[in-house]
Amino acid sequence: MxxxxxxxxxxxxxxFANILNNQKDFEYKIFxxxxxxxxxxxxxxxLSVNSIKLLNSIGFKNLPASEVSFPSKVNFIQANNSKKICDIDLTQFNDPLNRYTTLKRSTLLEFLFKNVPENQIKFNSNIKKIENANGFRITLDENKHEEFDYLIIADGIFSKTKSLIFNEVKNPKYNLNVALRGKLKGDYGSDISIYMGSNSHYVIYPVNQNNEYNFVAIIKKKLSSDELQNHDLFKSEEFLASLVSGLQKTSQISSKNLSELKSFPVYVSSKFISLxxxxxxxxxxxxxxxxxxxxxxxxQSIETANDILKSILSGTNEFYQERIRNISSINNKSKLNHFSFHLSNPINIFIRNKILKYLSKNETFLENYLGKIYRA
Ligand SMILES: Cc1cc2nc3c(=O)[nH]c(=O)nc-3n(C[C@H](O)[C@H](O)[C@H](O)COP(=O)(O)OP(=O)(O)OC[C@H]3O[C@@H](n4cnc5c(N)ncnc54)[C@H](O)[C@@H]3O)c2cc1C
Incomplete structure (x- = not known):
């Protein structure tokens, strides 16, 4: 074992823990x-179809239909006048069993967590040291040790474990944008709507069938390193109100239906670690x-975890390396999306809208840009 x-x-x-539940030759512990x-x-x-396919194979399709939503389109809207530019039909990437899905993040986490036996997850973990000789010896608080054959590092963007294992770790960098998230009450339809403003964009989509919507805005903001370290700043009413009023200058968003607002700086990776x-x-x-x-x-987190298991079972790093190549391509597309959603010059916006209208109905482009990722 x-x-x-x-x-x-x-x-x-x-x-990853969920897919290991079906493997008799492995046991695991989550820290x-x-x-x-x-x-x-x-x-x-x-969640696009690529991850829905993997989630459905572990029972995600049995979640009550009222807890998820299946948008059929992404609408592209100009934020300053709320005029729709065009839309992309998401159903072209679906198959009869797997559909593009939106839901609450907590619904997904709860679904994944309920299949993890209580004794296989250790909360409040504080890993002090990891020694790697034949296997891994993990040292926790109070000098307790545990030994393992494999180590899966999934502790998020600010991964402390990466620094414990690798000498050269490049810290993620602030990408000069702040995310503003909140709940939105009202009726905003059943699709995903992207409102493109000047140096900002926001996205609205349903998270279930009960008229609850997610609101997330990405807003360009220069912040000093002191401000970035100041966690209270991002929670302060004043800062949240300034983000909302900044958005209102270039869009028609109303703050009255927004609640539970939260903001945080957006950090991105700059380099892969060579493994x-x-x-x-x-x-x-x-x-x-x-x-x-x-x-x-x-x-991608879900797909990577799936490829890790395939690599472990096959004894090669092939699947994992292929995933890294895909992630590089998605990174470039994410940057391009970001750039085009945030244009502010009216001439550039006019040209972008023309291009978007054309590309949103061009099958070859859609297959290359989205299909290759969604149908992975
Ligand atoms: C504004 C915004 C909107 C997004 N929207 C979407 C979206 O719509 N669709 C989408 O696919 N992705 C979206 N993402 C990205 C997505 O949220 C992340 O890529 C995903 O959550 C990454 O999952 P993870 O498991 O790697 O990390 P996380 O979800 O961050 O989980 C890391 C876990 O590790 C734990 N941890 C941290 N440090 C340690 C430690 N030292 N020891 C032990 N445990 C530790 C944390 O508590 C946490 O539980 C969005 C991201 C942002 C910023």
Missing amino acids: KKIAIIGGGISGLY EKKDNYNFLEGYGIQ NKKNIFLSGDALFAFPPSFAQGAS
């Missing part, structure tokens, strides 16, 4: 820093975090 340590019980770590999960949080997440060991794998944001303008972070 081989033992696997999973550091971090986020989407990637929990999904999670938090003391528990907050399943009441209402923020949303979009040359067959028993260490990085997954999810710990492997690579891209700008959130392609809504692929969670989906």
